[in-house]
Amino acid sequence: MEFFEANEIARPITIRTNTLKTRRRELAQTLVNRGVNLQPIGTWTKVGLQVFDSQVPIGATPEYLAGQYILQAASSFLPVMALDPQENERILDMAAAPGGKTTYISALMKNTGCVFANDANKARTKSLIANIHRLGCKNTIVCNYDAREFPKVIGGFDRILLDAPCSGTGVIAKDESVKVNRNEKDFIQIPHLQKQLILSAIDSVDANSATGGVIVYSTCSVAIEENEAVVDYALRKRPNVKLVETHLQVGKPGFVSYRGKHFDSSLSLTRRYYPHTYNVDGFYVAKFKKIAPSPHDVSKAGANEKELLARAEAEEEGIINDDFAEFDNDEDADLMQKSIKRSMKKKGINPSGTKAL
Known part of the structure; x- marks a missing residue:
């Protein structure tokens, strides 16, 4: 009941100091002089400020326009703090828009190394690019791929942040439509996408990275299906990763069992956050640590193997079953030859006098 009641109350407005341009103490003093009533969020973050009320629009002050801070939910700091980016690393933010987490990664890296900020929705990359420019992040590359395509696009990252698309059951206070827009089908389809994304993230990380080999998975959902169930699936499908401590000062341990479902015991290392x-x-x-390369990282001969693996995973998910279409290569070759001959005849070439390719 406390959770449902908390969903009816708006969360406090929080901002994150951009350490590339200023310090929290200096920013706080400047904003107080402008008539903003604020205080630090808590001991667990050194860059967050909570705004109680303001005589000026907090999203249009000269400091905001100069990129000294960004409006960002306090919970969005947590995945980046767990990721713990180091200077001169190669990092991928798989679902980056609107850029709060990407710019925080860039600030922690002090504009060194390289951050790939990817988002599958091209329209959302506008806000991502705008925030990257405003906050002065110079080590960032924006790309627009379906994140399931990694590591075919590019792999070998030191760290990857996957703040996965989710049902939004944790942000009802921000978006009340979640209460009426979600149905049972969503809680089957969304976790399926999340499972594909997390496997892609694991396969894109370099297990031999000197400093990293880390994957952080996060959602703004409280549903077991999107959290513990997805992480447990990843542990079963990729035995070359293990869960490690997030080193976050706050948070409740993840579930190891729920309503008759039992998960890997290491899921107690994951962290849950509730509005109440x-x-x-x-x-x-x-937070995952990759301890060995995936077969997908090293095998080029694995085309057939990958097909079988993908099929097995799809069967387990119930997407395909045993009567899935089979292909007859000989029959296909015959049809292709006939098609080539027809095409040659149309062009006025004698197919019997030329070798059909």
Whole structure:
């Protein structure tokens, strides 16, 4: 009941100091002089400020326009803090828009190394690019791929942040439509996408990275299907990763069993956040360490193997079953030859006098 009641109350407005341009103490003093009533969020973050009320629009001050801070939910700091980016690393933010987490990664790296900020929705990359420019992040590359295409696009990252698309059951206070827009089908389809994305993230990380080999998975959902169930699936499908401590000062341990479902015991290392306990959006954070390369990282001969693996995974998910279409290569070759001959005849070439390719 406390959770449902907390969903009816708006979360506090929070901002994150952009350490590339200023310090929190200096920013706080400047904003106080402008008539903003604020205080630090808590001991667990050194860059967050909570705004109580303001005589000026907080999203249009000269400091905001100069890129000294960004409006960002406190819970969105957590995945980046768990990721713990180091200077001169190669990092991928798989679902980056509107850029709060990407710019935080860039700030922690002090504009060194390289951050790939990807988002599958091209329209959303506008806000991502705008925030990257405004906050002065110079080590960032924006790309627009379906994140399931990684590592075919590019792999070998030191760290990857996957803040996965989710049902939004943790941000009902921000978006009330979640209460009426979601149905049972969503809680089957969304976790399926999340499972594909997390496997893609694991396969895109370099297990031999000197400093990293880390994947952080997070959602703004409180649903077991999108959190523990997805992480447990990843552990079963990729035995070359293990869960490690997030080193976050706040958060409740993830579930190891729920309503008769039992998950890997290491899921207690993951962290859950609820609106009624920490006054932040509902959130979930899991941190993986890759301990060995995936077969997909090293095998080029694995085309047939990958097909079989993909089929097995799809069968387990119930997407395809045993009567899935089979292909007859000999019959296909015959049809292709006939098609080539027809095409040659149309062009006025004698097919019997030329070798059909």
